Amino acid sequence: xxxxxxxxxxxxxxxxxxxxxxxxxxxxxxxxxxxxxxxxxxxxxxxxxxxxxxxxxxxxxxxxxxxxxxxxxxxxxxxxxxxxxxxxxxxxxxxxxxxxxxxxxxxxxxxxxxxxxxxxxxxxxxxxxxxxxxxxxxxxxxxxxxxxxxxxxxxxxxxxxxxxxxxxxxxxxxxxxxxxxxxxxxxxxxxxxxxxxxxxxxxxxxxxxxxxxxxxxxxxxxxxxxxxxxxxxxxxxxxxxxxxxxxxxxxxxxxxxxxxxxxxxxxxxxxxxxxxxxxxxxxxxxxxxxxxxxxxxxxxxxxxxxxxxxxxxxxxxxxxxxxxxxxxxxxxxxxxxxxxxxxxxxxxxxxxxxxxxxxxxxxxxxxxxxxxxxxxxxxxxxxxxxxxxxxxxxxxxxxxxxxxxxxxxxxxxxxxxxxxxxxxxxxxxxxxxxxxxxxxxxxxx
Amino acid sequence: xxxxxxxxxxxxxxxxxxxxxxxxxxxxxxxxxxxxxxxxxxxxxxxxxxxxxxxxxxxxxxxxxxxxxxxxxxxxxxxxxxxxxxxxxxxxxxxxxxxxxxxxxxxxxxxxxxxxxxxxxxxxxxxxxxxxxxxxxxxxxxxxxxxxxxxxxxxxxxxxxxxxxxxxxxxxxxxxxxxxxxxxxxxxxxxxxxxxxxxxxxxxxxxxxxxxxxxxxxxxxxxxxxxxxxxxxxxxxxxxxxxxxxxxxxxxxxxxxxxxxxxxxxxxxxxxxxxxxxxxxxxxxxxxxxxxxxxxxxxxxxxxxxxxxxxxx
Numbered sequence: 093x094x095x096x097x098x099x100x101x102x103x104x105x106x107x108x109x110x111x112x113x114x115x116x117x118x119x120x121x122x123x124x125x126x127x128x129x130x131x132x133x134x135x136x137x138x139x140x141x142x143x144x145x146x147x148x149x150x151x152x153x154x155x156x157x158x159x160x161x162x163x164x165x166x167x168x169x170x171x172x173x174x175x176x177x178x179x180x181x182x183x184x185x186x187x188x189x190x191x192x193x194x195x196x197x198x199x200x201x202x203x204x205x206x207x208x209x210x211x212x213x214x215x216x217x218x219x220x221x222x223x224x225x226x227x228x229x230x231x232x233x234x235x236x237x238x239x240x241x242x243x244x245x246x247x248x249x250x251x252x253x254x255x256x257x258x259x260x261x262x263x264x265x266x267x268x269x270x271x272x273x274x275x276x277x278x279x280x281x282x283x284x285x286x287x288x289x290x291x292x293x294x295x296x297x298x299x300x301x302x303x304x305x306x307x308x309x310x311x312x313x314x315x316x317x318x319x320x321x322x323x324x325x326x327x328x329x330x331x332x333x334x335x336x337x338x339x340x341x342x343x344x345x346x347x348x349x350x351x352x353x354x355x356x357x358x359x360x361x362x363x364x365x366x367x368x369x370x371x372x373x374x375x376x377x378x379x380x381x382x383x384x385x386x387x388x389x390x391x392x393x394x395x396x397x398x399x400x401x402x403x404x405x406x407x408x409x410x411x412x413x414x415x416x417x418x419x420x421x422x423x424x425x426x427x428x429x430x431x432x433x434x435x436x437x438x439x440x441x442x443x444x445x446x447x448x449x450x451x452x453x454x455x456x457x458x459x460x461x462x463x464x465x466x467x468x469x470x471x472x473x474x475x476x477x478x479x480x481x482x483x484x485x486x487x488x489x490x491x492x493x494x495x496x497x498x499x500x501x502x503x504x505x506x507x508x509x510x511x512x513x514x515x516x517x518x519x520x521x522x523x524x525x526x527x528x529x530x531x532x533x534x535x536x537x
Numbered sequence: 538x539x540x541x542x543x544x545x546x547x548x549x550x551x552x553x554x555x556x557x558x559x560x561x562x563x564x565x566x567x568x569x570x571x572x573x574x575x576x577x578x579x580x581x582x583x584x585x586x587x588x589x590x591x592x593x594x595x596x597x598x599x600x601x602x603x604x605x606x607x608x609x610x611x612x613x614x615x616x617x618x619x620x621x622x623x624x625x626x627x628x629x630x631x632x633x634x635x636x637x638x639x640x641x642x643x644x645x646x647x648x649x650x651x652x653x654x655x656x657x658x659x660x661x662x663x664x665x666x667x668x669x670x671x672x673x674x675x676x677x678x679x680x681x682x683x684x685x686x687x688x689x690x691x692x693x694x695x696x697x698x699x700x701x702x703x704x705x706x707x708x709x710x711x712x713x714x715x716x717x718x719x720x721x722x723x724x725x726x727x728x729x730x731x732x733x734x735x736x737x738x739x740x741x742x743x744x745x746x747x748x749x750x751x752x753x754x755x756x757x758x759x760x761x762x763x764x765x766x767x768x769x770x771x772x773x774x775x776x777x778x779x780x781x782x783x784x785x786x787x788x789x790x791x792x793x794x795x796x797x798x799x800x801x802x803x804x805x806x807x808x809x810x811x812x813x814x815x816x817x818x819x820x821x822x823x824x825x826x827x828x829x830x831x832x833x834x835x836x837x838x839x840x841x842x843x844x845x846x847x848x849x850x
Contacts (some may be wrong), residue, residue, distance in 0.1 A: 331848035367841035391806025399752040
């Protein structure tokens, strides 16, 4: 459990020596409580106190990396149950399952799907993060064959090796040594051997349990064999069980400080019904999965999952921003209207959506106002006549349009006079106050 | 070492709402735990999905959705019977889009006739929605409340600027009421308080904190819904204990992701499943945040959501 500032203070030397850079030990302890500084800054703290602090300051859900190099993804480190309390930290990893019983063409296609899954959305690069290879055949040779293909064709993609068969696991994981893979399939009966394989390969270890009781037993057991980087599968498969187990695990780790379940969770959500599988991935994304394993990754499905993951993992305290730019909605020509608004992503999406609805091609000038909405940006002095004028001049939009007319949001009608002064030769037109009035407005121009 | 499940202690409960009467009545709400948390309390009523139909042909809907209703879309009664009999709708949401000044400006009397005709031809519960024009809705919803007085419906949406008129009409004609505010838990709470202060039964309100589509601000709707449910259940805030509606279809079926073809944007994949999944994911997300009533458009999306709900219940 995290300690409070006062609890930490009791462990410090209380000399107010200032060597840590803070005026008093109390000030330092407050910073420690918020995890803003490292305890190492205090040169005089006792080893014993340091150990206590180290244990207490470890995040409730252990940070674990999957993969290596640029394509490695982080998991764990979550601190809350609800996103309005604080940002969800590490987005749920999306992984596609490839069985060693699938034919060559199917395997090649899935690998290809993963390699070409990247989509840009609101300035973020989103992709399928990992490949899960599954030892469906229970045959070590066959599994190793699949491992070789994946290692050769997708060398940079993080891999999850799934088998409860130690021989199979050994044969496959050998192809991913030092790659930060996840070796999944450690149970009560094979724990020692699987732990040794994971350690040897520099992989984290995936626990496969039958219920929450066994899960917390098995993580303790794994630790006993010297493996600390764990990923947990409680055995939940149905949606109803997934939400139950994931909720209990997250609560126990965060609110009760239960270290035995303080690890990322993996959920297998493969279904014959593609829509249902997509929705269950959505369940994992909102309800505490760190890895969701899917049966396929079609492009349409990816777009839905990526978008939902991006939405749920945005920081609720920092408005999502769109890049400052003059966007083309439809295929605008030099006779098309020009609208200016702020770069709050919701403003952008709603305005762009309504323009699309109107089917009137339009130039949409999005101005950087630090992600504030129109009225807030205006009140904060970020959406002023002077700044809008500079933006429009520097944007170069003038060369793209025939008549110099700029439509401003109805809420800032007050700016029109000042803008006409600052943007010489331009006509400023006051547009609608609400986005839903845009289609009717554009059609009437 | 055994694992002790950390159960949550809840202090409040969501009101149970039943619409209509008889064999086809539907019930939602009633939970005393967070969505789908039947492992620590009661979550017995599966969220209800109402099929959206309109009083005018759905010419503004995207092609793939229009096609589904091509044979019935120009006749509201036929459309209603189709979703009830062929698509097995549990409930129908009739949006009087044609009354909007920009969409034909049908009169309140015309709208009332449509409502009457639909009610005479269906036996599933009806939700009657205005066109989201504050002034016109006040006029239209009063009229339709009267013609529907023998069939208790849900009427909506009452907003800050028109709630008095609409709530009075709903109260006089024994309807339930959707109270809509714009993505702010405090505005939602305030509207509920104002409604109850004028004598409207707080157990007959359904909260609409304003929907948004996946990718277009759903995180705001999701979080506002989640916070409303937490206020109701954890803090026992009696002004926030109404079931929540997600008016999903109308926010989804206008965005680029459900309309742009694969030819134009190959990396977005096939359009048909993309549109269906977009509506379904938006709806499922909102059920996880607390919505008990969903208004949707595409039959395949409805099926997908039901498959999800069946796994979750």
